[in-house]
Amino acid sequence: MPISDDSSNGYEAIASVYLAQRGTRPAIGDAIGAGIVRVWSQAFAPGATVLDLGSGPGEPGTRILQEAGLATFAIDASPTMVAAFRTRFPDVPIEHSTVEASDFFGRQFDGVLAWGLLFLLTPAAQRLVIEKVARALHPHGRFLFTAPRQPLHWVDAMTGRPSQSLGAPAYERLLRAAGLTWVDAAYDEGENHYFVVEKQ
Numbered sequence: 001m002p003i004s005d006d007s008s009n010g011y012e013a014i015a016s017v018y019l020a021q022r023g024t025r026p027a028i029g030d031a032i033g034a035g036i037v038r039v040w041s042q043a044f045a046p047g048a049t050v051l052d053l054g055s056g057p058g059e060p061g062t063r064i065l066q067e068a069g070l071a072t073f074a075i076d077a078s079p080t081m082v083a084a085f086r087t088r089f090p091d092v093p094i095e096h097s098t099v100e101a102s103d104f105f106g107r108q109f110d111g112v113l114a115w116g117l118l119f120l121l122t123p124a125a126q127r128l129v130i131e132k133v134a135r136a137l138h139p140h141g142r143f144l145f146t147a148p149r150q151p152l153h154w155v156d157a158m159t160g161r162p163s164q165s166l167g168a169p170a171y172e173r174l175l176r177a178a179g180l181t182w183v184d185a186a187y188d189e190g191e192n193h194y195f196v197v198e199k200q
């Protein structure tokens with residue numbers, strides 16, 4: 001597929017490799033980040049609504065949210081990832097769209113998860129997505145996303161595409177301007193840094 005046709009930031013081209021690795025873990029609990037997402041998900045009331053942004057095949061993110069008894073929704077820009085998700089979670093609504101273009105199901109959520117997504121986007125798109133997440137959250141809703149704490153440019157090991165963390169001070173400013181508060185941080189076994197965020 002020509003790069004210009006790919007709205008998944010390179011993930012459609014390597015989807016089969018990704019699915020064979022992170023997408024088919026025999027035990028969800030041993031996937032990188034699973035423990036942090038599980039703890040985060042267990043703080044919601046049963047039946048709370050949570051959106052998995054850039055869900056990929058839904059393993060482990062949506063799987064963990066479902067196991068916590070939450071009502072889940074998902075969005076991903078890669079058609080192969082969306083097809084894999086639908087096979088695994090036929091009853092979970094997933095939109096095939098970019099997060100930039102999606103209207104997030106035209107509804108609000110108690111939580112939004114974005115594992116491995118934000119830093120794939122341009123700085124302008126990252127700001128847009130933070131603003132959209134803020135609008136899509138109910139009061140006291142919660143947002144969990146991964147991005148390095150330091151401002152950083154690097155090449156995504158799987159796709160060869162550029163990635164960019166804006167860094168904690170810039171994320172904190174964007175979050176605050178959107179009405180969100182960065183309340184905690186965590187690192188998983190893969191050394192991914194998590195921003196734990198709440199809406200006032």
Ligand SMILES: C[S@@+](CC[C@H](N)C(=O)[O-])C[C@H]1O[C@@H](n2cnc3c(N)ncnc32)[C@H](O)[C@@H]1O
Binds near residue numbers: 009012061076
């Ligand atoms: C690193 S993978 C993470 C997948 C999943 N969250 C996980 O925990 O394994 C990034 C995912 O984001 C999707 N993606 C990339 N750019 C996107 C965009 N602009 N809008 C929606 N999804 C996007 C890719 O298709 C891919 O499934």
